[in-house]
Amino acid sequence: MLGSLRLAVLRFALAVALTLSAGVAAAHAHPHVWITATSELVYGPDGSFTGVRHTWAFDDMFSTYALQGIETKQKGVYTREDLAPLAQTNVESLKEFAFFTFAKAEGKKAKFNEPVDYYLDVKDNVLTLHFFLPLKTPMNTKEYAVEVFDPSYFIDFTFVEKEPVKLAGAPAGCAIKFDRPNDNSANAQRMSEDNFMNGDNSNYGAMFANKIAVKCP
Incomplete structure (x- = not known):
């Protein structure tokens, strides 16, 4: 069985080959990688929503593992x-x-193209991924x-407290409603009983979704 750390690395394919003894079931019971996020909803000149610009800062432990073995000209200094x-x-x-990242409009799910303008940087030993995720159809x-x-x-x-989500180039009057995950004990218990213990982990984290709703005049 894959250990929790190795599974985390495989999910991001960060070339770290670690094997621990914990089982997959135990790994899925709670998060093992933490990301602090900000997002920007980007609009085109015609006023259409074109995609999401993400900034994801990884937790200290994951950053440390991910950076192992990367050659740099100056020790501890990582360029793009x-x-x-x-x-x-x-x-x-x-x-x-x-x-x-999941988007929906008028009851229909939207599809994204592969990321562009992506890069990683390191500040205070924290690895941060930046990328733009364009919609296939604005x-x-x-x-x-x-x-x-x-x-x-x-x-x-977990989105930052101050300005977690912004609009970029949106038409005048557009407004954001941002809801953080409702992780109270009642939801956690119900999730454990109704989903995880019954073997249905396909949408285990939906109760912890960060929800962004945009409404324009």
Whole structure:
């Protein structure tokens, strides 16, 4: 069985081969990778919603493992060029998990193309991934929703307190409603009893989704 740390690394394909004794079931019971996030909903000149620009800062432990073995000109100083192969592998691996980003408008799910303008940087020993996730078909609608979460709840997404989500180039009057995950004990207990213990982990983390709703006049 894959250990929790190795599973985390495989999910992001960060080239760290670690094997621990914990089982997959135990790993899925709670998150093992923590991401601090901000997002920007980007609009085109015609006023249509074109995609999401994400900034994901990984937890200290994951950052440390991910940076092991990367050669740099100056010890402890990582340039974008140093991290470019890691960034490419990272975003390519996210495709399998739908980039943990889900959009819907008028009752229909929207699809994304693969990320562009991606790069990694390191500040205060924290590894941060930046990328733009373009919609396959821009949305020209007054209302839509975006959710960010890991369905298996292996990865925890926590948005920053101040300005967690912004609009970039949106038409005048557009407003955001942002709801953080409701992780109270009652929900956690129900999730454990109704989903995890019954073997249904396909959408385990939906109760911990970060929900963004946009409404324009």
